[in-house]
Amino acid sequence: MDVKEVLMELLSTDIPSGCEVDRAQSLVQIFQRYCEDVSVDKLGNVIGRKGAKNAEIKVMLAAHMDEIGLMVKQIDDRGFIRFSYIGGIDHRILPAQEVIIHGREKVPGVIGSKPPHMQEPEERNKALKSEDMFIDTGLPAERVRELVRIGDVITFKRKPCELLNGCFSGNALDDRAGVATILYCLEELDKLQFSAEVYAVATAQEEVGFRGAIVSSYHLYPDIGIAVDVCHGNMADVAEEETHKLGKGPAIALGPNIHPKLFNRLKSIAEDYNIPYQVNPEPSATGTDAWAMQITRQGIPTSLISIPLRYMHTTVETLNLDDIKISGRLLALFISSLDRGFVEGLRCY
Amino acid sequence: MLLKELTEAFGVSGAEDEVRNILKREIESLAQFRTDALGNLLFEKPGKGKRPKIMLAAHMDEVGLMITSIGKNGWLKFDTVGGIDDRILVSKTVVIGPQKVKGVIGAKAIHLQEPKERETALKSKNLYIDIGAKDKEDAEKKVKVGDYAVFDSQFERIGSDLIKAKALDDRIGCYIITEILKKDYDLVISGAFTVQEEIGRRGSAAAAYAIEPDMAIVIEGTFAADVPENKEEGYSTTLGKGPAVTLMDKTYIADRRLVDRVLQVAERKGIPCQLRRTAFGGTDAGSIHTTKEGIPTIVISVPCRYIHSPAGLASLTDIQNAIDLIDALIIDFQERGLGR
Amino acid sequence: MKELIKKLTETYGPSGEESQIREVIIGEIKDHADEIRVDVLGNIIARKAGSGEKMMLAAHMDEIGLIITNIDDKGFLRFSNIGGVSPFTLIGERVIFENGTVGVLGMEKPANLFKNEMKDLKFNNMFIDIGARSKEEALKKVRLGDKAVYYRNCDILGDCATAKALDDRAGCAVLIRVLQNLKSPRFDTYFVFTVQEEVGVRGAKTSAFGIDPDLAIAVDVTMTGDTPESEKMAVELGKGPAVKVMDRSVISHPRIKEMLIEAAEKNKIPYQLEVLEMGGTDAGAIHLSRSGVPSGGLSIPTRYVHTPSEMASIDDIEKAANLLLCVLEK
Known part of the structure; x- marks a missing residue:
């Protein structure tokens, strides 16, 4: 699997939280290449299945x-658009972004604000807040009203690009990188023997409170749940111990959200196969799908592996493509290692 | 008991x-x-x-602590697990991990502080645990990232009817x-x-x-x-x-x-x-x-x-x-x- | 509708103590539902049987309200908030308890607060005075844990009603009207009057689990952007009910959203679209129940939400009921 190609394909659809029901189809087509069957649930989770049906182990x-994205909340008399946030947006990245309003048709726009020349010096030292900004489509107000309604979603224009040494940059890599990792894992499984029934889920609405994971893990109620997400990669302005290095393999989480036996198994497989990995201590809420999965129904043994990613929630999120492959291979080897005894042991403390 | x-x-x-x-x-x-x-x-x-x-x-x-990283000199950085008032952390003894290693949460001595510093509450982010390790390698023999720590505190009966723990x-x-x-x-x-x-x-x-x-x-x-x-x-x-x-x-x-x-x-x-x-x-x-x-x-x-x-x-x-x-x-x- | 709104908003019913409002609502619907039950938390679940999907x-x-946490020797009551009450809306306010006892809100060192530190006003600088001279006298009327709500009448100002608790008795009025008038339901329809929404959509969580619906619509109030220097929001009073697109608890499912919009357009009922940046509704809990429930919201534009004088248009409330009927009728 050409990771970059699949990633580009995954990035070809804009999916701000809440748009999954309408837009899942593009993912379904990609999933069909790696899964035996694919379905979409009521909240728009895409659920692919691979492996023996009704197997003893369900992963x-x-x-x-x-x-993350924006949403139209008001259109003023001159056609300028005011917006609300979908998910955790850093308002400091917004000035001068190019955006697309998904109205009756796609309307391009730019995020504008009062020019710096017109601001007092102390005003210029302050970050712009969302109420200081607006979207300018360049269209007359009547035309804006024809094309755009309150509640239409707005996405950032995509400009993915390849950097040196296998680094790759763009928006929405959180968490299409995770989706790509899962697909890579499914392909790797073809080379291995495994007895589990594997459900690959592209979850909906994680950015607004892992809502898709809540319902999909209720529905599937697996024996083991593994979330694949991103974590903070090393950046020039952040202490080294708070981040994980790009290109050095997945960060395997441990902490209360993680079943200790799953952490140990993932770690020992990485060591046995010389797969690079990093340890990611999570003292409390992980803020990922794993947090929701773990307390579903009577509880699910849960794990989390993360792809190091720089500049999270900006339009220039940056990762190393190798990390996707390494993580996908680790997951595949993990699944291949599972047997009923191990799974039963997860409920024995 | x-x-x-x-x-x-x-x-x-x-x-x-x-x-x-x-x-x-x-x-x-x-x-x-x-x-x-x-x-x-x-x-x-x-x-x-x-x-x-x-x-x-x-x-x-x-509630307790989790070790999040081990510094070059063998000091342990940590984060709190559950609701702990950061201000109670300094000058306490803790027990870390499965090996029950003892450590202390120290802080710059009062003599070395600027008057203003004394008024500022210490945050867990700025604190660290000292287990007496020589360096990172030495610390890693005893403690791993992700290990939990608790306060080192014994159960005692005090007063007429109370227990302390x-x-x-x-x-x-x-x-x-x-x-x-x-x-x-x-x-x-x-x-x-x-x-x-x-x-x-x-x-x-x-x-x-x-x-x-x-x-x-x-x-x-x-x-x-x-x-x-x-x-x-x-x-x-x-x-x-x-x-x-x-x-x-x-x-x-x-x-x-x-x-x-x-x-x-x-x-x-x-x-x-x-x-x-x-x-x-x-x-x-x-x-x-x-x-x-x-x-x-x-x-x-x-x-x-x-x-x-x-x-x-x-x-x-x-x-x-x-x-x-x-x-x-x-x-x-x-x-x-x-x-x- | 005016009478119904007056009756509902003037009835006592803080989160966790909904028996009086429950009785009033059951009185309105008992002759119209096929079955009515009250569940463990106190939700009213009324069914209008139909074939097809469960709605x-x-x-x-x-x-929202207050709960008494302490009664001092002189008979003053201390309290904590139930849901989103602000200390500032309590200044000079009167409150009423379930047994009809009325109390006045007072504050410590008022002169100082008014002069310098108003922003520091907190619940624990405030107390309720019920006119008692001692703890014993107070205890005859109020116990620890008793709950109070704003003590206000409902007034009709032109087309508008202003009252406490329009959030969400306005929604209850809509559901009652719809239930009374629904003839041949397109869905197997469950009308749920939920408890404890204001403290975290708790009633919606358990009732949705019990009903296990296929679709859901929460009818609640939403804020507006039509008052002087208000927050930017496109919803206005009197422009019809608002179809929810998103709030902090839910992003409406396209099927529900389109269902409401289509019905409005087909029946020429004016409507607005709602993007609410603060707060959530019962739909937040319902849509995450079990394997997921496509859910959305129909909202009554309301000014001054969570104050003793919320304001909504009666016409909007009636139109919301009409719109919902259009969706539910075969």
Whole structure:
């Protein structure tokens, strides 16, 4: 699998949280290449299945398909658009972004604000807040009203690009990188023997509170749930110990959200196969699908692996493509290692 | 003494093994039990199989620390697990990881501080643990990233009727349940020693889903703020005035009829009992009472001063009264049913 | 409709103590539903049987309020909030308890607060005075844990109603009207008057689990952007009910959203679209129930939400009921 190609394909659809029901189809087509059957549930989770039906072991892999975005909240008399946030947006990245309003047709626009020349010096030192900004489509107000309604979603224009040494940059890599990792894992499984029934889930609405994971893990109620998400990669302005290095393999989480036996198994497989990995201590809420999965129904043994990603929730999120492959291979080897005894042991403390 | 053993045991949210093992040993001859995917210890004592089926719940976990990185010089950076007031951390001894390594949380000596620094509270982010390691490599022989740490604190009896210990919240509740399980009832007594209450009432959600009781009694250690520099209306509970019944907190509103029933039972039996007089905080009741189609739930707590610190205080008489009250309450449910 | 709104908003019913409002609502619907039950938390679940998919409609009957946490020797009451009450809306306010006891809100060191530190006003600087001279006298009327709500009448100002608890008795009024007038339901319809929405959509969570619906619509109030220097929001009073697109608890399912919009357009009922940046509704809990429930919301534009004088247009409320009927009728 050409990771970059699949990633580009995954990025070809804009999926702000809440748009999954309408837009899941593009993912379904990609999933069909790697899964035996694919379905879409009521909230728009895409659920692919691979492996023996009704096997003794059911594994759920979850990576969210949704991305953060904006939403039209008001259109003023001159056709300028005011917006609300979908998910955790850093308002400092907004000035001068190019956006697309998904109205009756796709309307391009730019995020504008009062020019710096017109601001007092102390005003210029302050970050712009969302109420200081608006979207300018360049269209007359009547035309804006024809094309755009309150509640239409807005996405950032995509400009993915390849950097040096296998680095890749773009928006929505959180968490299409996770989806790509799961697909890579499914392909790797073809080379291995495994007895589990694997559910690959591209979850909906993670960015607004892992809502898709809540319902899909209820529905599937797997024996093991693994979330594949992103974590903070090393950046020039952040202490080294707070981040994980790009290109050095997945960060395997441990902490209360993680079943200790799953952490140990993932770690020992990585060591046995010389797969690079990093340890990611999570003292409390992980803020990922794993947090929701773990307390579904009577509880699900849960794990989390993360792809190091720089500049999360900006339009220039940056990762190393190798990490996707390494993580996908680790997951495949993990699944291949599972047997009923191990799974039963997960309920024995 | 079981309470000593329980409060001294290591059991930060997500690493409750020691506490669970003690409890398993204690209830082995009293009830059937199993663990679940999260590590909850679920039990059932069938009695004569009568309904209502009561769920007793107390959480095994305690607040603590987790090692997040090891510096070049062998100092350990950490983060808190659960609600700890950062200001209590400095100048404390801790025990880390499975090897029970001792460490200290130090800070720059007062002589070296600027006057302004002395006024600023120290944040956990700026603190570190010193285990005496020579360097990173030396530290890594004893401690791993992701290891948990707890306060190094011994159980002691102090004053005339008090005990001093860490983790009174909620090893007291665990202890009370073991005492209740020694008694025989006609009703099905089920329940759970839960995990991860301190980081969002997580274990109890799964436990209640599995147990499906007709009603639940959550047994807690709650804060008693009956101390100087606090006004009486902020006491919430008072040490020595008996177990406290919760009317409302951030996760739950009590059914007044059930609260009144607890008060009536207490009065009839002459057991001192108080109402919890603030609406802060939360307990496992928050997740239990909204499980499935809803579960009638009561919260009974033992007042504890200086909760979530290395040295909490609680009254032995309050603990005994809590046991007596829960016992009387179960008998009342046995005789008069749920009465709804 | 005016009478119904007056009756509903003037009835007592803070979160966790919904028996009085429950009785009033049951009185309105008992002759119209095929079955009515009250669940463990106190939700009213009324069914209008139909074939086809299960539709859950939810409006919460609880309101915000205060809970008594302490009674001092002189008979003054201390309290904590139930749901989103602000200390500032309590200044000079009167409150009423379930048994009809009325109390006045007072504050510590008022002169100082008014002069310098108003922003520091907190619940624990405030107390309720019920006119009692001692703890004993107070205890005859109020116990620890008793709950109070704003004490206000409903007034009709032109087309508008102003009252406490329009959030969400306006929604309850819509559900009652729809239930009374629904003849041949297109869905197997469950009308749920939920409890404890204001403290975290708790009633909606358990009732949705019990009903296990295929679709759901929450009818609640939403804020507006039509008052002087208000927050930017496109919803206005009197321009018809608002079809929810998103709030902090839910992003409406396209099927529900389109269902409401289509019905409005086909029947020429004016409607607005709602993007609410604060707050959530029962749909937040319902759509995450079990394997997921496509859910959305129909909202009544309301000014001054969570104050003693919320304001909504009666015409909007009636149109919301008409719109919902169009959706539900075969």
